[in-house]
Amino acid sequence: MKLSSQIKPISYLKAHASELIRKLSEQQEPLIITQNGEAKVVICWMHSERSPWIAK
Numbered sequence: 487m488k489l490s491s492q493i494k495p496i497s498y499l500k501a502h503a504s505e506l507i508r509k510l511s512e513q514q515e516p517l518i519i520t521q522n523g524e525a526k527v528v529i530c531w532m533h534s535e536r537s538p539w540i541a542k
Contacts (some may be wrong), residue, residue, distance in 0.1 A: 496519055514530075514533075533536070
C-alpha cells in the first residue's frame with residue numbers, strides 16, 4: 487500500500503465518492519480525508535478485519 491494513495495482531499499471525496507467506495511471494498515485499506523491540508527476523517531471498509539466495528 488502506498489500511503490499517498492490513501493490520502494485524499496475532501497474535494498476529491500465529493501467528486502469521486504462512488505469510485506472511492508468501490509476501491510475501499512476491494513482494497514480494504516483505510517482512507518484519510520483532509521480538509522485545508524489537515525487530516526480530518528478516516529474512512530474504512532466496515533467488513534475489514536481492521537475495522538473497529540467488527541467484534542474480534
